[in-house]
Amino acid sequence: MTQPTQRQVFLEGEGDAWFQRNRLKSSEQVDGSRAREPLGDMLAKLPLAKGEGVSVLEVGCGQGLRLQHLRSEKGWSVAGIDPSEAAVEAARSLGLEANVATADLLPVPSQSVDLLIYGFCLYLCDRPDLFQIAAEAHRVLKPSSWLAIVDFWSPHELSKPYHHKAGVYSRKGDIPAMFNWHPSYVITDHHLRHHVSRSYTDEPNEWVAATIFRRFDGDLQLPDV
Numbered sequence: 378m379t380q381p382t383q384r385q386v387f388l389e390g391e392g393d394a395w396f397q398r399n400r401l402k403s404s405e406q407v408d409g410s411r412a413r414e415p416l417g418d419m420l421a422k423l424p425l426a427k428g429e430g431v432s433v434l435e436v437g438c439g440q441g442l443r444l445q446h447l448r449s450e451k452g453w454s455v456a457g458i459d460p461s462e463a464a465v466e467a468a469r470s471l472g473l474e475a476n477v478a479t480a481d482l483l484p485v486p487s488q489s490v491d492l493l494i495y496g497f498c499l500y501l502c503d504r505p506d507l508f509q510i511a512a513e514a515h516r517v518l519k520p521s522s523w524l525a526i527v528d529f530w531s532p533h534e535l536s537k538p539y540h541h542k543a544g545v546y547s548r549k550g551d552i553p554a555m556f557n558w559h560p561s562y563v564i565t566d567h568h569l570r571h572h573v574s575r576s577y578t579d580e581p582n583e584w585v586a587a588t589i590f591r592r593f594d595g596d597l598q599l600p601d602v
Contacts, residue, residue, distance in 0.1 A: 383503045383545050384460070384479050391542050392461035398541075400440050400467065414443065415575055415587040416494070416527050419566050421450070423492065423523055423589070429454045431491045434517065436480045437498030441468030448473070453492075458484065480510045483517050490517045494525045499552050501539070511555045520594040524562065528552050530569060530586035553588045562590045 387395070425431045431453040435444055438457025441464075448455045458478035459465055468475035478484050480495070480502060493514055502510060514524060531549040539545035556562040566589040571578040578584070 380544055382506075383501060384481065384506065386542060386545055387460040387501065388477070388479065391545070392459065393463045394541065396439060396459070396461040396464040396467075400464075401442065414446075415568065415570060415585060416443070416496075416525055417446075419568070419587060419589050420447065420492075420494075420525060425451070425453070425491060425523070427452045432456075432489060433492045433494065434458070434483065434485055434490045435494040435496050436483070437496040438468055438473075438475060439464050439496065441471050441473045441475060443494070443496060444468070444473050445471050456485070481506045481513060483513045485517050487516050488519050490522060491519055492523045492525065493518055495528065497528055499526065499555075500529045500548055501545070504548065507555055514556070515559075515561075515592075518592050520592070522592045524556065524590040524592060525588070526553055526590075527585065527587045529572070530584045531581060549584075553586065553590070556590055561592050561594050563593065565589050565591050 429452060431451070433444065433447060433453050433455045435455070435457040438444055438459050441457055444455040444457050447453050456474040457468055458476050459468070460477065460479050462477055465475045465477050476484055480498065499510070518524065529549040530552065532551060534548065534550040536546050536548045539547045553564065553567070557564055566587070568587045569584055570576060570587070571580070572583045572585045
């Protein structure tokens with residue numbers, strides 16, 4: 378019998394289970410500027426105008442708290458996807474556009490997104506899908522746009538069994554390397570912090586990285602020398 382892909386496992390129920398374990402209660406909800414939101418300050422400082430002319434898509438949007446904050450603070454046009462139907466329902470209850478989908482097939486038109494966010498999801502994706510995931514990001518992003526990733530980080534590829542579901546693996550690695558080899562993608566911010574406290578740590582097993590890329594397809598002009 379063929380082992381199901383992790384994509385299938387999460388679409389067929391584990392996405393809902395992950396969401397129920399990790400969703401925030403109303404008393405725990407925090408806005409995007411506080412310590413539990415490692416991308417908060419970085420996204421707030423992006424040179425994007427306020428208003429609905431800025432299109433944002435979050436992959437792994439969960440209950441939509443980050444998107445809700447960005448819509449409230451910036452007025453941006455936001456949407457999210459998640460493999461969990463329960464998460465999508467929770468995001469929609471906030472008045473957000475959300476759909477069940479995964480990172481390898483984004484349900485938006487080409488070159489339509491100003492800011493693409495991966496919210497703690499790539500560490501659970503199937504490794505054979507990473508090229509397709511990067512290609513989908515490149516397809517939907519505008520030629521001058523921004524890409525944000527928050528996820529576990531390690532300088533070396535690490536893998537361990539996902540203890541909530543047999544046959545699934547949690548993998549840490551240099552996830553931003555999926556993009557920084559490409560000449561159109563330049564890292565503008567990269568913060569390494571503790572998974573829980575969001576403070577600096579020397580414990581490699583607790584590292585979480587928040588990374589911002591600028592996509593710029595034009596030619597950079599070298600100074601005269």
